[in-house]
Amino acid sequence: MNISFIIPVYNVEKYIGKAMMSIIDDNWGKYKYEIIVVDDESPDNSITVVKEIKTRHPDSIIKIISQKNKGLGGARNTGLENAEGDYIFFLDSDDYILKNTFRNLLELAYEKQLDVLEFGAIRVDEEYKQIDEIFINTTNNNIYTGEHYVNIINFANSACNKIYNREFLIRQNILFIERVYIEDAPFNVEVFAKASNVMAIDLIAVAYLQNASSITRNKRTSAYLLKFIKDSILVTNRIKNLAAFYIDSNSENTIKKKVAFFVTGILWMILKGNGLDKLQKKELLTQLKENGLFPYYHKTGSLPRTIMLFILNLIGSLRII
Structure with missing residues (x-):
């Protein structure tokens, strides 16, 4: 397994289908993926949508894990514990990946034996029209330790614009704090404190939905x-x-x-x-x-x-x- 997409699910029946199908409909070539959906006691029909997609696409490896509500960080930890991919991507359920980008990310990550690869993103509105570009950085094909990286790159707090080497995360015992907001920031500070091989690439690979109904925007x-x-x-x-x-x-x-x-x-x-x-x-x-x-x-x-x-x-x- 080359990459595991970990998608926490809570009250996102309107969006989860697009997130999953952006992975399933991509052109993966030689690379293999799995989708790990972590149901964090979602009260709506999100998991019904997930199960329907799983039925329609039996060739895709889709794992559904249900747990007591542990928040976003707890759901990601559960996904990481059950992942088998060499690399991990934490995809939020209302976001989606862009076509023909993750093959390039994986190729670079394997070639350079990276612990972390950071990349760019776009923000879109609820009609999926682009608002702007964010997190555009590059190390110009140079590899740095995490310590050096934080001095030259204004790294994003978000965990959703990076792929992580799974064995690195497990070996260093790096997990998210559970049931709190802003759990990405300390996770990445610890990641870069312990990472040996880090790069940034200015490829835009993921779209973030600016969801007007999000609690953080109300x-x-x-x-x-x-x-x-x-x-x-x-x-x-x-x-x-x-x-x-x-x-x-x-x-x-x-x-x-x-x-x-x-x-x-x-x-x-x-x-x-x-x-x-x-x-x-x-x-x-x-x-x-x-x-x-x-x-x-x-x-x-x-x-x-x-x-x-x-x-x-x-x-x-x-x-x-």
Whole structure:
């Protein structure tokens, strides 16, 4: 098996068919693929759609795994545990791959014996019209260690624009944090801390759907916002701790910039925090302090955001928040 596509499924009956068929209808040549659908207690007809596709395409290897709700990260971990491909791709159920691209990615990954290969993507609207291009980077056919890579490439937090060597992930015991938002970011920080052979290619290979009904694009309820901020603190603390895995001071500094970037966003959410009362805000600030994230003095990689972090640190130290 050359590549395993891991697709978490939860309430996506409108989109899952396109995601799966983009794989099945591709031209794979000598390469073999499997599709691992992880049903995370989806309440709609998503799995019915998956089973119908599996019946119509008996020549495709489609595995359906059901589990108790573990969130996106937990579903990906389950998929990884059951995968057999040399390489892994985490495909979100409302996204899809582009024609005749993954053969090229696999050819390059095998040729260079890569741990990670990062590539570009497009964003599309709900009529599948292109909005823009994102994550366009290249290492000009050069291979780098993960440490060096983070210093020259502004790598995407997303796990959905990279193929990963499965044996590398298993050997290094790299998994997603379960039942949290933004689980991709610490996953990739750990990946690059431990990877030996990494490349980026400017080939665009996947389309991201900008789903207007997505919870991340709708107005946040106070309960959602509270969980999102708590998860963000957990994830950012994990990234802060992972910075110690980077031996080179420049690469460690790059990861600390990412921490500072996230901390700025967290503080702004707390300060703005519509729907959060004073006690909740105080508890969130206490959680930040206990994790060594507030105050946090470091450049963010963005001058406006660095200035904002300085101001937020000052406001917090004066106990105005």
